[in-house]
Amino acid sequence: MSDQTTSAFDARHAWTTLSRKDPAKRSAHDRIADFLEIYGFYDEVEAREQASRCVQCPEPTCVAGCPLGTNIPEWLALTAEGHFAEAAAALHSGNNLPEICARVCPADHLCEAQCLISGQAQPVSIWAVEQFLNEYAFTHGIVKPSVAPPNGRHVAIAGAGPGGLACADGLIRRGFAVTIFDRRELPGGLLVYGTPEFHLERSIVQRRVELLRQQGVVFELGTPYAEETALPALLQRFDAVYLAFGAKVPRSLALPGADLNGVHQAVPFLLQAGVDHPGSKLLVGGRRVVVIGGGDTAIDCARTAIRRGAAETTVVYRRDAGSLPCMRRDYEAAVEEGVRFIFQATPVAILAQAAGGVTGLQLARTSMGAPDPEGRRPFEIKAGDSYILSADVVFLALGFDPAPPPPTSPSRLLDLGEHGEIKVNARQMTSLPGVFAGGDLVRGPCTALAAVRDARMAVEGIEAYVGTRKPLG
Ligand SMILES: Cc1cc2nc3c(=O)[nH]c(=O)nc-3n(C[C@H](O)[C@H](O)[C@H](O)COP(=O)(O)OP(=O)(O)OC[C@H]3O[C@@H](n4cnc5c(N)ncnc54)[C@H](O)[C@@H]3O)c2cc1C
Known part of the structure; x- marks a missing residue:
């Protein structure tokens, strides 16, 4: 499809007939063998179709949900019409690093959470249209070095x-x-x-x-x-x-056993498993890994452990699945890749063998309370309700x-x-x-x-x- 206007797409009602479709992912089997990105990109037809699901509401709630206040409906409409170059220019004028933000931005908690059609249908796949436009902009030479006359400062x-x-x-x-x-x-x-x-x-x-x-x-x-x-x-x-x-500074855990050999912060592991690899000292191959936390760092750590050959990888999160602060698509990808999740449990002790190595965690079950005014559900530890989870390595991802x-x-x-x-x-x-x-x-x-x-x-x-x-x- 060329970068020209057609009237084939009705940008206001398409969502009633077109379902949301995210870009294809590589199979979990393939992707855990490397560290490459897991999603592909829309082709031009898919980008136009998915962008056309935007209802172009007069007071766009997605814009209110974006910390940059990016004019999302503008570039969605231009994409739906096939004006990709103009759409990319509009996107890039509102964000200095759009190709980075599209990949790491928690859209499902921000712009997509505010999409007007949510509740009646899946929200518009804003992140994926943004990914398409960025790729289009770079491959078509739309992103160029741009400088203004020097101001002497x-x-x-x-x-x-x-x-x-x-x-x-x-x-x-x-x-x-x-x-x-x-x-x-x-x-x-x-x-x-x-x-x-x-x-x-x-x-x-x-x-x-x-x-x-x-x-x-x-x-x-x-x-x-x-x-x-x-x-x-x-x-x-x-x-x-x-x-x-x-x-x-990463938060630590004030628990018996938190200083054991075998208990580590997640970020240094991510650092050495990524940039510093293969000089990696912290090896998880063949070991049972438990990650404490539920944010981006916890999920990234668990998925990294899987790629580094952990025998089992389990994320322990103290609230329920619906309260996970990480992106939904990352949670789903982690499950596909073999990460196990234990919800509503929190460690009360980390256990060791006589020689000092970690053998497991004592986990207490928690119950969830009613949402507070900000919608966050508190949890409480259930007294006397605990069990042992075996582990060789524990990563802390507590914020x-x-x-x-x-x-x-x-x-x-x-x-x-x-x-x-x-x-x-x-x-x-x-x-x-x-x-x-x-x-x-x-x-x-x-x-x-x-x-x-x-x-x-x-x-x-x-x-x-x-x-x-x-x-x-
Ligand atoms: C594992 C992990 C996953 C994350 N995932 C996401 C995600 O999916 N989405 C998301 O939006 N955010 C995510 N975040 C958070 C996000 O990365 C940060 O909020 C963001 O990088 C903050 O940007 P910044 O520029 O303020 O600081 P930083 O990214 O921390 O950059 C600070 C820079 O300053 C340099 N520096 C530090 N001290 C000095 C010094 N004394 N002199 C000179 N330079 C110095 C550092 O080397 C570094 O390069 C994640 C964070 C972590 C740890």
């Missing part, structure tokens, strides 16, 4: 995660010179050093980084912000600074807390919240004029999309701020 960004990359893209498009510092050798932050490749292939992040380089963004990698590029020094050299170094900056850190120059998070105003400016911050660093654990949202606000803030200042001599 230079901004330093600390942290090359999604927040830092999105901020760099926004600034360079407005004529700023941009230098990003990151302590790691690869840009991408948790997108590269946390998210497994079956979720987001590293080449997708590299493609975006390459585009930013072509636009003139300078990457200074292997350079910790806290040392060579400390805040006061940055303020001498740059017109403004954006802090996006996402500091956070994160913001990491308060160390006493010597230049971040101490800034006003901090009670958990050590950096305080910002509506345009992401900290208490120190010219220093902006966003993403996990400010919010605690959040999402890539929220980091992009903060970066877009910061670009507005930085532009307004430097407009009031003389350029550095």
Whole structure:
């Protein structure tokens, strides 16, 4: 099908006759043999059909459900009409990293959860149309390096995660010179050093980084912000600074046995099973793995253990299946790949043999209470109702807390919240004029999309701020 208008699709009523169809997945048997992404892409006919399921409601609820407020109905309508280039341009104008967000964004909890037809039919497959448009845009040369005439201002960004990359893209498009510092050798932050490749292939992040380089963004990698590029020094050299170094610490478990050999945090395992492999030290092959938690990290960890040859992989989650915070499609993929789920159970002790290795967990059953005003259902441990689950390796995926900056850190120059998070105003400016911050660093654990949202606000803030200042001599 060509990129031309036809009237074959009625964009308002198609959902009554057309069912939702997600893109084809590779078979579970094939995909657990590698770390590649599991979904294919719509072809042009499928993309048009699925986009035509959007009812184009006058007050689009999906837009309200998107942290970026992306004009989703606009690019769905353009897709339904076959105007793929225009649709891709509309999508890319509202999001600096759409090809990344489409892969990792929890659409079923955000835009798709708000889709007007939900309840009467399956919501429009917004994430998959977005995936199609991104692929179309890159393969048809619609995404090009784009720069504005230089404005003579230079901004330093600390942290090359999604927040830092999105901020760099926004600034360079407005004529700023941009230098990003990151302590790691690869840009991408948790997108590269946390998210497994079956979720987001590293080449997708590299493609975006390459585009930013072509636009003139300078990457200074292997350079910790806290040392060579400390805040006061940055303020001498740059017109403004954006802090996006996402500091956070994984939560631990206060239980008997939590410090046993064989109990590990999930993220270091993901890191070494992904980027650092094959130098991996934490081996799970042939072992019984139990993952505690129910968020993205827990599911990613379980699916990684399966790919690394675990004999059995079980996720233990304290609430019911309907309360799982991870994406629904990831849960379904995990089940297909052989991950077992135990719901409404929580560990009360981790058990060991005399030599010290883990042998299992004592799990207490829980009961679910009525939803609170935010719809979250609390759980309670059922007294005296527990059992043993055998395990050789236990991974903790219990969420994160913001990491308060160390006493010597230049971040101490800034006003901090009670958990050590950096305080910002509506345009992401900290208490120190010219220093902006966003993403996990400010919010605690959040999402890539929220980091992009903060970066877009910061670009507005930085532009307004430097407009009031003389350029550095
Ligand atoms: C396992 C896992 C799975 C996830 N899955 C999803 C998902 O499916 N969908 C989703 O939306 N979100 C997911 N998230 C969360 C998401 O990855 C983060 O919310 C997002 O990456 C935050 O972006 P950021 O730019 O604020 O920080 P980060 O991505 O953490 O990037 C911070 C960068 O700063 C660098 N840095 C740190 N300290 C310094 C320093 N002193 N000097 C210089 N550089 C420094 C780091 O090396 C890093 O590159 C997941 C997280 C994890 C751990």
